Amino acid sequence: MQRDYQDLLWGAILALFGLAVAAYAAAHYEIGSLRRMGPGFFPVVLGVILTALGGVITVSAWSRAGVPQPFAWREGMGVILSLVVFAVLMPRLGIVATTALTTLISSSVAPRAGVSWRLVLCAAVTLLTWAVFVLALDMTIPVWPWSR
Amino acid sequence: MNTLEGLAHGLSVALQPSVLVYSLFGALLGTFVGVLPGIGAMAAITLLLPITYYISSEAALVMLAGVYYGAQYGGAVASILLRLPGTPQSAVTTLDGYPMAQQGRAGVALFTSMISSFSGSMLGIVILVLLAGWLAEVATMFGAAEYAAMMIMGLVAAATVGAGSPAKSLAMVVAGLILGCVGTDVNSGAQRFTFGQTQLLDGINLVALAMGLFGVAEVIANIRKADRHGPPDRISLRQLVPQRHELRKMIAPITRGTTLGGFFGALPGTGSTISSFLSYALERRISRHPERFGKGEIAGIAGPEAANNSAAITAFVPTLTLGIPGDPIMALMLGALVIHGIQPGPMMLEARPDMFWGLVASFGIGNLFLLILNLPLIGIWVSMLRIPFRWLYPAIIVFICLGVYSVRGATFDIAMVAGIGAIGYLLALASFSPAMLLLGFVLGPLIETNLRRALLISRGDPMVFIERPIACLFVMATVALVGFTTIKAVSRNRAARRQIAAAAAPQQEDDRT
Numbered sequence: 263m264q265r266d267y268q269d270l271l272w273g274a275i276l277a278l279f280g281l282a283v284a285a286y287a288a289a290h291y292e293i294g295s296l297r298r299m300g301p302g303f304f305p306v307v308l309g310v311i312l313t314a315l316g317g318v319i320t321v322s323a324w325s326r327a328g329v330p331q332p333f334a335w336r337e338g339m340g341v342i343l344s345l346v347v348f349a350v351l352m353p354r355l356g357i358v359a360t361t362a363l364t365t366l367i368s369s370s371v372a373p374r375a376g377v378s379w380r381l382v383l384c385a386a387v388t389l390l391t392w393a394v395f396v397l398a399l400d401m402t403i404p405v406w407p408w409s410r
Numbered sequence: 411m412n413t414l415e416g417l418a419h420g421l422s423v424a425l426q427p428s429v430l431v432y433s434l435f436g437a438l439l440g441t442f443v444g445v446l447p448g449i450g451a452m453a454a455i456t457l458l459l460p461i462t463y464y465i466s467s468e469a470a471l472v473m474l475a476g477v478y479y480g481a482q483y484g485g486a487v488a489s490i491l492l493r494l495p496g497t498p499q500s501a502v503t504t505l506d507g508y509p510m511a512q513q514g515r516a517g518v519a520l521f522t523s524m525i526s527s528f529s530g531s532m533l534g535i536v537i538l539v540l541l542a543g544w545l546a547e548v549a550t551m552f553g554a555a556e557y558a559a560m561m562i563m564g565l566v567a568a569a570t571v572g573a574g575s576p577a578k579s580l581a582m583v584v585a586g587l588i589l590g591c592v593g594t595d596v597n598s599g600a601q602r603f604t605f606g607q608t609q610l611l612d613g614i615n616l617v618a619l620a621m622g623l624f625g626v627a628e629v630i631a632n633i634r635k636a637d638r639h640g641p642p643d644r645i646s647l648r649q650l651v652p653q654r655h656e657l658r659k660m661i662a663p664i665t666r667g668t669t670l671g672g673f674f675g676a677l678p679g680t681g682s683t684i685s686s687f688l689s690y691a692l693e694r695r696i697s698r699h700p701e702r703f704g705k706g707e708i709a710g711i712a713g714p715e716a717a718n719n720s721a722a723i724t725a726f727v728p729t730l731t732l733g734i735p736g737d738p739i740m741a742l743m744l745g746a747l748v749i750h751g752i753q754p755g756p757m758m759l760e761a762r763p764d765m766f767w768g769l770v771a772s773f774g775i776g777n778l779f780l781l782i783l784n785l786p787l788i789g790i791w792v793s794m795l796r797i798p799f800r801w802l803y804p805a806i807i808v809f810i811c812l813g814v815y816s817v818r819g820a821t822f823d824i825a826m827v828a829g830i831g832a833i834g835y836l837l838a839l840a841s842f843s844p845a846m847l848l849l850g851f852v853l854g855p856l857i858e859t860n861l862r863r864a865l866l867i868s869r870g871d872p873m874v875f876i877e878r879p880i881a882c883l884f885v886m887a888t889v890a891l892v893g894f895t896t897i898k899a900v901s902r903n904r905a906a907r908r909q910i911a912a913a914a915a916p917q918q919e920d921d922r923t
Contacts, residue, residue, distance in 0.1 A: 268840045276581050283588055283603075291600055297870025301600035304858045308588050315581040322577070322903060331839045337633040338835055341626060341807060342828050348811040349824035357812070364811065365804040372800035373634055387805045391812065399464055401816055
């Protein structure tokens, strides 16, 4: 039996998410009446609708063959990691060092290996970032680790 | 102010040196991101949003709009030369553009797309001016009920008319509406879904959401994909010149494409991508040689390219006159307007004529500029396609981080972008439309406010949506759209099941023997 497992899963996730939203809103916020809607009214309605739509997606995926999608997990991890590194380091190390590190990490998942092109890229992006955000836009951000 | 006075006034705004510079910068940047597969107008506009805090509101809007229509020009270049659409709007152009390039007529195909884009935009401006004035007048009759009903219809239309599964698109719209609820409720002051996080009191940041969905998710998806294509051949200026019979073949498709695009662009919900697909279908249907389509037919480029540019311009009609963005890019544009303290709506034409007419005039100037510059510069754009994506995406990531960080100096927002990006990538992989999510997110608070207001005025009587004629029209259209889509989906499902059953039947007989 062939099933579209991807849609099956996402339909279920969305349905559960809708259910959670509706339940949480119903428990924590006032529903009010049609005449004077409380803060809970809109989220509860939306949660119920999402649950229904998630159900439709799941049910229709049950008896349908799915096309497996290649999942770029390595690229995904690299990009997400470089974002997190930026978020953590930015207030501590300043824009120059953080940019350089972020560029090095994110370019490590590029389809071409090698260090030299990445170092050149790192220098170019760091210079460009500094020129645009510090020099041209004069943004108030730490530039060096000691310039906080 | 009448139309001519308005245009004259608009020209005086758009020709201010600083505004002019930003307009041209936006148009060129738009072409650049349009040419490069892997970064769309959406990502570029989100990247620029934080920067617009630092410049005047006219310059900011004119620049963002320039990116939007500039990308419509650039998108065709990669479509024609690499069979890889630079933007979703130009996906159709691959069908006939790439075969033309293979036949050595890449220059003519590029010229056709440029001249069609230009004609589409210019006629689109005329439609914009005529429709906006008319709609602004009609909109003075709009109350809260009409606004709520119209926005709901817009969302349902966006989810059901476009390509892809309507159930998935609707689910994304609703998910977006839910995300829009996060933060302090305007009416009661209650904090919804903040879980005690002070960073969420103002709700989820629009820039963070858009950058996660369109910046991060697209970068992840394109790192491997975009580097696989070889560089195209060089194009000389002489190759661009079409023959007279080729020129003549463009006129009718351009006119039809513009009209089609102008109409669908102005409808809230449907946008330039849908227009270009519809225009292609129309051209093939009425052509005397439908078999030539897909093998290098000029009408297959001219129609859709005119349609998507015309739609890109008229998409501003509902955004500016009703405050209802028709597509996600317009949603961002609306966000930018609100950041600058301008509330688009029926009063905007009168309250902010400099903004409205300045924008209209800048469309004309920007498009003229794109036509004049892009034809000679085509060699440069083609050589842009030689830049491998691996040189670009690390810079994009840094710009995303700094862009989000600059909005309010919170690293929390960057972490949010990372999370949204990861989810957005997975959703896009399962062909859920992130654009629908963003559209729902932006319209959510507006719908809730108007819904509450309408029901408060009617003392809780939902009949208010039926008794008022304009609201009733929107409600009926919404019901019709939902009904039609359901019937279509059910019958398609049944047909598919019958096919599977038919394919399985002989097998079962084999099993028995």
